[in-house]
Amino acid sequence: MKAVYYEEHGDTDVIQYDELPDPEVGRDECLVEMKAGGLNHLDVWTRRGMPSPGEFPHIPGSDGAGVVQEVGEDVTRFEAGDRVAVAPATSCGTCEFCRDGDRSLCENFMLIGEHTTGVHSEYSALAEDNLVPIPDDVSFVRAAAAPLVFQTAWRMLTTRAEVTQGENVLVHGASGGVGHAAVQIAANAGAEVWATASSDAKLELAAECGADHLINYDEEDFVHAIKGDTDGRGADVVVDHIGAATWQDSIKACTQGARLVTCGATTGPNPETDITQIFWKQLDIMGSTMGTPGEMDDVLSLVWDGTLTPYVRDVLPMSETDRAHEMLQDREGFGSVVVVPDDEYEAGAYEDVTGNV
Ligand code: ZN
Numbered sequence: 001m002k003a004v005y006y007e008e009h010g011d012t013d014v015i016q017y018d019e020l021p022d023p024e025v026g027r028d029e030c031l032v033e034m035k036a037g038g039l040n041h042l043d044v045w046t047r048r049g050m051p052s053p054g055e056f057p058h059i060p061g062s063d064g065a066g067v068v069q070e071v072g073e074d075v076t077r078f079e080a081g082d083r084v085a086v087a088p089a090t091s092c093g094t095c096e097f098c099r100d101g102d103r104s105l106c107e108n109f110m111l112i113g114e115h116t117t118g119v120h121s122e123y124s125a126l127a128e129d130n131l132v133p134i135p136d137d138v139s140f141v142r143a144a145a146a147p148l149v150f151q152t153a154w155r156m157l158t159t160r161a162e163v164t165q166g167e168n169v170l171v172h173g174a175s176g177g178v179g180h181a182a183v184q185i186a187a188n189a190g191a192e193v194w195a196t197a198s199s200d201a202k203l204e205l206a207a208e209c210g211a212d213h214l215i216n217y218d219e220e221d222f223v224h225a226i227k228g229d230t231d232g233r234g235a236d237v238v239v240d241h242i243g244a245a246t247w248q249d250s251i252k253a254c255t256q257g258a259r260l261v262t263c264g265a266t267t268g269p270n271p272e273t274d275i276t277q278i279f280w281k282q283l284d285i286m287g288s289t290m291g292t293p294g295e296m297d298d299v300l301s302l303v304w305d306g307t308l309t310p311y312v313r314d315v316l317p318m319s320e321t322d323r324a325h326e327m328l329q330d331r332e333g334f335g336s337v338v339v340v341p342d343d344e345y346e347a348g349a350y351e352d353v354t355g356n357v
Contacts, residue, residue: 003121009049038063061120165190175202244268311335
């Protein structure tokens with residue numbers, strides 16, 4: 001089969017698209033003909049070796065969608081011909097957290113494409129627990145762009161912060177993958193949403209996603225902005241995946257009893273923290289990562305019915321995956337980049353949903 005892969009970590013020039021052996025299908029696995037693969041910033045970090053999957057050649061890619069071709073003998077929920085999206089989190093099934101039902105806390109949590117073989121190839125062998133059905137009227141491109149970032153944002157806002165109608169929610173990096181999902185989820189919950197981004201063009205996307213207030217953080221202090229809009233009150237919930245660059249001010253932007261939820265630290269993991277603000281305002285500082293299968297089902301049902309929409313900036317053939325990585329790492333534009341197998345791309349056999357919010 002044709003596959004995107006690399007034999008070593010490095011810059012985008014390590015990425016190849018060529019023949020690799022077809023995957024072997026285990027008893028509990030489905031062979032999926034991949035029709036689209038979604039890229040995330042995670043793919044760039046993994047290519048650079050942070051973290052390293054350890055084995056080469058490595059096929060990258062956590063997000064994808066396709067059609068089941070054959071099923072292993074223990075598979076019960078899928079059959080050949082089913083349209084499916086990849087739910088990329090895997091858990092051990094035996095630790096106390098898996099047994100108690102919150103599999104996102106699994107001690108041996110792994111992500112397809114990051115720790116194990118990914119799905120940016122013509123075929124993938126995937127456990128049925130890592131597949132979710134997609135309705136006939138949802139395109140493979142749309143289905144491949146949604147799962148990772150929408151599940152992450154859903155758990156942050158819904159399960160962890162428990163955002164409710166009328167609350168003030170501040171979302172950083174609102175044009176990014178998790179950011180634009182968080183804006184939509186908060187707005188759909190009836191919250192008033194403040195969005196920060198580095199350019200007016202990115203803020204336009206945040207507005208399309210449902211943000212009520214737009215803050216260009218290169219030109220405006222976001223603490224000053226949200227306090228000014230709320231008679232000095234501030235945010236009930238802050239969604240921060242930026243890290244060191246925003247952390248101290250995110251705490252300042254919180255009102256009494258607010259929740260600050262973090263799922264990443266792209267600008268660095270060790271900011272100073274003013275502890276007096278945390279106890280005086282009685283803040284909840286919350287970590288969050290990925291989500292449970294139930295959370296995936298909940299959020300994807302809203303993606304399938306159009307309530308939530310992944311923004312796709314471009315669709316490229318898999319042979320141009322190096323270009324897709326460049327677009328992500330150089331922060332050209334915003335939204336997901338989706339790759340499709342070259343023969344599908346050349347045949348135009350995908351629905352172009354770029355720019356759809
Ligand atoms: Zn476990």
